[in-house]
Amino acid sequence: GAVVSQHPSWVICKSGTSVKIECRSLDFQATTMFWYRQFPKQSLMLMATSNEGSKATYEQGVEKDKFLINHASLTLSTLTVTSAHPEDSSFYICSARGASWNEQFFGPGTRLTVL
């Protein structure tokens, strides 16, 4: 199957700083990427949907000025958590979908800890 990577796999930052998480499709062109957030022992909650070259669509309750999503190329989407606070600590997971098929492939996730 198609491979999706995330970088970094884990990050620790101080409160008030910004953190960028990358999601890459390694062997296919991802026309759509989804970002999910998962708190400990909870389910995946969809944050936003991004299509290459256009603005992301955010789910209700997700602050677009705090969670900046850029999908500038067919293989890369980035999520920037701006002015991070301890309550933003979570597991962030992306998934990608190619133009030639509809199945979503998930990345391994990024563990963010804000001190």
Add this chain to the structure above:
Amino acid sequence: GENVEQHPSTLSVQEGDSAVIKCTYSDSASNYFPWYKQELGKGPQLIIDIRSNVGEKKDQRIAVTLNKTAKHFSLHITETQPEDSAVYFCAASRSLGAALIFGKGTTLSVSS
């Protein structure tokens, strides 16, 4: 919007037994229902999926059934093995490529 309920939240079985996880959904327009296995610290992996034009699908020890009238679908794992221990999530969407709405997950523990 769509709401997916999943039960049970935890399930413990002996190796070799069967395990069944059930989900219900609210959006009658949903027509794609995948199941994911997530191991600790990793992203979810698709293990099986079913579309609304099919009532049952099987892949070796794993099977999924769908009842569109009742809006529920189930995952069946037979001859469970310790390596089946993980968190399992059901999900639903209106189409194969659309955003997924996940259930809350079931922690399956298979003891030898």
